[in-house]
Amino acid sequence: MSSLLEIEDLRAYYGQVQALHGLQFSLEDGSVTTLLGANGAGKTTTLRAICNMIRSTGNIRFDGKPLAGRSTEDIVKLGIAHVPQGRGTFTRMTVEENLQLGAMTRRDSRGIADDVERMYDHFPKLRERSDQQAGTLSGGEQQMLAVARALMLRPRLMLLDEPSFGLAPLVVRDLFAILARINRDDKVTILVVEQNAQLALAIAGQAYVIETGRIVMAGEASAVADNEDIRKSYLGY
Amino acid sequence: MSTIQETVAPAAAARVTIRRSVSTIAQIVVLLLLLATPLFVKNFVIFQLTMWLVYAIAIMALNLLTGGSGQFSLGQSAFYALGAYTSAILMEHADVNYVLTLPASALVCFVAGVLFGLPALRLSGVYLALATFALATAMPQLLKLGVFESWTGGVQGLVVTKPDAPFHLPISQDMWLYYFTLLVTLLIYAASVNLLNSRTGRAMMAIRDNEIAASALGVNLPLYKTLAFGISAAFTGIAGALGAIVVQFVAPDGYTIQLAIAIFLGMVVGGVGWLPGSLAGSAFIVFVPNVAENISKGLSGAVFGALLIVVIFVVPHGARQVALYGEALAKKFLKNN
Amino acid sequence: MELFVNQVLAGIATGAIYACMALAVVMIYQAIDHLNFAQGEMAMFSTFIAWQLIQWGVPYWIAFVLTLAISFAGGIIIERLLFKPLAHAPILTHVAGFIALFAIINSVAGLTWDFTIKQFPSPFGSRPFLGSQLISTHQAGMIGVTLVLLLMLYGFFRFTRIGLAMRAAASLPESARLVGINVGWMIALGWGMASAIGAIAGMLIAPVVFLEPNMMGGILLYGFASAVLGGLSSPFGAVIGGFLVGIFENLVGTYIPGVGNELKLPIALALIVTVLVVKPNGLFGRTVVQRV
């Protein structure tokens, strides 16, 4: 298998403050990878750096193409969908419009219409609410909408920042099942940041653990899950 | 706009002494130039120099508001006009001595500033800009109102008598007015410096830097913000009064939004919140139009605008930034010797 | 009663102009959170371009369309050259930028076309509308053109992809980037459209107030009043605000003695300050945390 995303020596800054100190990792094409870490470790920052939403240095290559110097919107056009922390829902627009926005970079109106239907099949709740303002959805519904919106891009790589945040355990399980299915059926590579380490490790092939802007552990998800330190700090048993 | 302050702040003690001496020398040189120049130039130039001082006061007043409390105004022409009319009416209708009209104008404008400052309390940023922009746009029409015409002279305006030099001093009216204006300018400058260093000034600057923190420190926000508006309006009114006396004429169309724009421009060019910059800003708004009009009539607006763009892109901190460069050069020079 | 109806209709006609100016102001406010103090001057300049084209013998409606196209391009150029580089500058710098633009446009118009007032033709004539004495054909035309414009804008924002993208960029720029929208160009497009809408306002009002470089000062102030009344974050509100302010202005002028043309601008001032203080989000604006 080849790497879809390769990251070398990634450093990121908020003003004068350095938040990432030389990260190095790669994602296999078609894999699910999880990024774990305590609050403030730099997980969100890593995803933001990939999409060039903050000042960073280092090499990031997507499908062999360097991302340096590209704007966020151009990076998205390459096929990287980012579900940001806090979901980024367009609250004053309808559910349907949110989905349309997800397909903004596409030109095939036929395929877009089909995909909207597909999303409604994945998330039937959204179909019921398609004409409703997205801001009136519940938190869980908005999270589904955010994932659906990202999928509308037909991405090759999906970056998810704490998709389980604020969801009921049952809903989380559904969501992860859908993510696994998307990964399997649509060959979408997934990088998921999670607090809910147990579930993330269950669907992921690889796992990285970061601490204060540095990767402190990397490996097969199962191996990471078996590590005693990880179990103590992230899994709680 | 505070980066410069930050870069200057951590200066070592030795460097502070050098800085002090550099700026003291600069101040003395400027003062001597201000005192001596009129002796060597024609009356018309003296008149222009006087107007330069008058606008410098108006810009200083705006600097006090913006640099002091962080509020800003596109409506200073309204207070300038109010001061001018107060002075003109008192002189022409009530035969009040011109010197006494200055405090009267200050008082009237202080009250007006506080009255306008009260609603402005609830506004910030673009909203305050809008409200003051509206004030400046509406002012000429208020001055033209028929009801006040017997006092204001309506559209025609009022002619103001030019005062003679007192004590039979053997100098021209223009020269006397220059020195008189210079005295007032220096007084207002000193008052402004003292105000900014006083308890009131520190409270106002706390508001500028962070409203929430300031109110947590027990600063009475409404009081100080209104006060800032009032004081700024009062000083602007004095400038307006002096302007009326120097120009010998007041008319509504002399106080349009263009004047407010000029005063605002002067502040930006001089460096926001930096009092000495007011002189540089004022020079810009008085002399640039002259040069531009010589090239082509009606060109001054375009030149104003173009230069303003140059300033905000190249030296966003205005004359203050240039002065700091100069100071850095001077320091280097002093060290090397 | 006749007088009342008459004044309301006349108010709606001028209100149409205020609505256009308010709409232009709101389009830019939505995009960059700043008030374009040069909006009136831009509209004035566009109107001069139309006048020049007509002087050269271009038929009215062709001149109209050409002016819209030129204004649209001009708005985009202004954004790209002047305001894009200022995107992260403090508010004071922005205001300075608008003021600079104001001064330049006003002065260049004066230099090019001088400060004497000029007649501007109306394509609708000024006969009584439908034989009624209530409003003239030009006033009816003003209302008609504005309504058509509003319908087109509604359709654009509601049903086109680019309209959707512009709304997204204005409401949540960060999220908009994450779905691949070039937010910078959406802002430029907003400027282009604001400029073209302002041009319509200028061309419609010029036959009434005559053409000269300072013609838009008072109208912009009323445009601001309308935008503030409707809520700066709501294009729909801006339009309603425009019509309300137009009617209000006419009724006050008719029924309150001593308040004719003399107090036109002070009324706008009072309106702006009152709305800002009493209801800062206007009638239709959404509540926003006040920007400091």
Ligand SMILES: Nc1ncnc2c1ncn2[C@@H]1O[C@H](COP(=O)(O)OP(=O)(O)OP(=O)(O)O)[C@@H](O)[C@H]1O
């Ligand atoms: N906008 C910002 N400005 C300054 N510092 C920031 C900013 N955003 C994040 N940081 C800092 O960068 C570091 C990494 O933050 P980041 O948001 O990446 O953490 P995280 O791992 O996503 O945490 P969480 O699990 O709480 O979401 C933290 O120390 C944080 O305080």
Ligand SMILES: [Mg+2]
């Ligand atoms: Mg995070």
